[in-house]
Amino acid sequence: MSKFAALRRIGQCALAIAMLAPFAARADAPVERLAVHAGVVLDVVSGERLRDRWILVDGERIVAIQSTAPTDRRIIDWSAYTVLPGLIDTHTHLIGDDESANIAAPLMSSAARDVLLGVKNARATLHAGFTSVRDVGCFRAFTDVALRDAINAGIVPGPRMKVAGAYITVSGGGGEVTGMAPDVGIPADMRRGVANSADEVRQRVRELLAGGADFIKVIGTGAVLAAGTTPGASEFTEEEIHAAVDEAAKHGTYVAVHAHGAQGVKDAIRAGARSVEHASLMDPEGVALMKKYGTYLSADIYNGDYIDEIGHRDGWPAEILRKNDETTETQRTAFREAAAAGVKITFGTDAGVYPHGLNARQFPYMVKYGLTPLQAIQAATTRAAELMRVEADVGSIAVGKYADLIAVNGDPLEHIETLESVQAVIKGGVLQP
Numbered sequence: 001m002s003k004f005a006a007l008r009r010i011g012q013c014a015l016a017i018a019m020l021a022p023f024a025a026r027a028d029a030p031v032e033r034l035a036v037h038a039g040v041v042l043d044v045v046s047g048e049r050l051r052d053r054w055i056l057v058d059g060e061r062i063v064a065i066q067s068t069a070p071t072d073r074r075i076i077d078w079s080a081y082t083v084l085p086g087l088i089d090t091h092t093h094l095i096g097d098d099e100s101a102n103i104a105a106p107l108m109s110s111a112a113r114d115v116l117l118g119v120k121n122a123r124a125t126l127h128a129g130f131t132s133v134r135d136v137g138c139f140r141a142f143t144d145v146a147l148r149d150a151i152n153a154g155i156v157p158g159p160r161m162k163v164a165g166a167y168i169t170v171s172g173g174g175g176e177v178t179g180m181a182p183d184v185g186i187p188a189d190m191r192r193g194v195a196n197s198a199d200e201v202r203q204r205v206r207e208l209l210a211g212g213a214d215f216i217k218v219i220g221t222g223a224v225l226a227a228g229t230t231p232g233a234s235e236f237t238e239e240e241i242h243a244a245v246d247e248a249a250k251h252g253t254y255v256a257v258h259a260h261g262a263q264g265v266k267d268a269i270r271a272g273a274r275s276v277e278h279a280s281l282m283d284p285e286g287v288a289l290m291k292k293y294g295t296y297l298s299a300d301i302y303n304g305d306y307i308d309e310i311g312h313r314d315g316w317p318a319e320i321l322r323k324n325d326e327t328t329e330t331q332r333t334a335f336r337e338a339a340a341a342g343v344k345i346t347f348g349t350d351a352g353v354y355p356h357g358l359n360a361r362q363f364p365y366m367v368k369y370g371l372t373p374l375q376a377i378q379a380a381t382t383r384a385a386e387l388m389r390v391e392a393d394v395g396s397i398a399v400g401k402y403a404d405l406i407a408v409n410g411d412p413l414e415h416i417e418t419l420e421s422v423q424a425v426i427k428g429g430v431l432q433p
């Protein structure tokens with residue numbers, strides 16, 4: 001290396017250090033002291049409306065909630081609004097394109113493009129008032145880990161994410177890219193979660209958790225949107241799902257199971273799944289088991305209408321539209337029975353099947369199919385946080401928790417659809433632009 005090149009290199013290093021300086025300085029910077037003046041604070045635990053409150057925030061967290069105006073704090077004036085904790089969607093797919101008519105679409109996008117789309121989707125989700133999500137799988141393994149870490153590092157805006165790393169699925173199952181000719185090779189990073197025995201399931205669990213996954217997603221039955229699979233048909237046995245639950249528990253985490261079919265739902269519950277996703281064909285015995293085991297239900301009861309409308313307009317494959325028809329109303333019936341039985345229901349939309357940012361469209365459906373407005377809000381706050389084991393940090397407006405706050409017009413307990421147009425969002429004490 002010439003002397004000149006060496007000097008230039010030193011110069012670059014100095015520049016790099018200068019660019020890093022604002023981040024390094026952050027720990028020493030004075031903590032920002034905020035006061036959010038709320039017209040009404042909705043206590044999502046009790047359902048009480050607390051009028052004219054000040055939420056005091058030091059840095060990322062809430063330090064007090066009081067009825068007197070503070071001095072010497074930067075004020076955010078939300079006095080015209082009802083203020084709720086940031087919402088939580090427990091079933092999103094932030095990475096990659098939205099679902100489309102083209103079943104080969106995942107093969108037409110690189111991992112890099114998928115993540116960049118994830119950046120856009122994460123921002124839309126945050127702006128819609130969803131400050132936390134449980135992201136339940138992506139086709140290209142660990143792209144979700146990269147997005148989560150970039151959000152946590154402050155590189156891109158987005159909700160707090162818990163991620164699955166990939167889908168654990170049988171060969172040709174509901175978590176695979178299916179519908180291709182049998183001699184078409186699928187890239188290895190799209191098949192990282194493929195397992196065909198209890199031993200292989202354990203191996204995949206270890207690999208996904210080692211790669212940075214927060215929890216495990218098992219595809220227990222066929223899927224509506226995976227060509228050639230049957231939603232009602234079981235793909236993993238109870239024993240195989242149990243292997244995932246046992247291995248995840250050894251690593252201090254849990255398993256979410258995608259299950260449409262009645263048998264698949266029951267196998268998942270008995271195997272110890274923490275949550276069952278979809279449960280579209282769940283029978284009364286499944287509802288009773290869910291209640292008995294304390295399993296969480298995350299059922300996407302809005303998006304069947306969206307798939308039906310867009311699918312017919314855009315010419316989606318007839319097989320997918322038929323499976324959607326066969327699972328939409330049955331799922332709503334099962335949801336209503338679960339609500340009546342007092343099953344622990346969380347808010348999970350399958351956003352990604354429909355556009356990110358429209359997550360709140362599911363609230364009126366949850367009220368129509370058996371929850372009170374407060375229960376629907378709890379499904380997306382306290383219950384969701386509990387399912388994700390993050391209730392110490394998020395899910396309600398309380399001293400010590402993150403200042404994740406949203407402002408809406410009017411009273412969501414009277415008009416649940418107000419949650420579909422969130423006016424402003426604060427995440428971790430930072431007002432989102």
Ligand SMILES: [Zn+2]
Nearest residue numbers: 091093136350
């Ligand atoms: Zn899903």
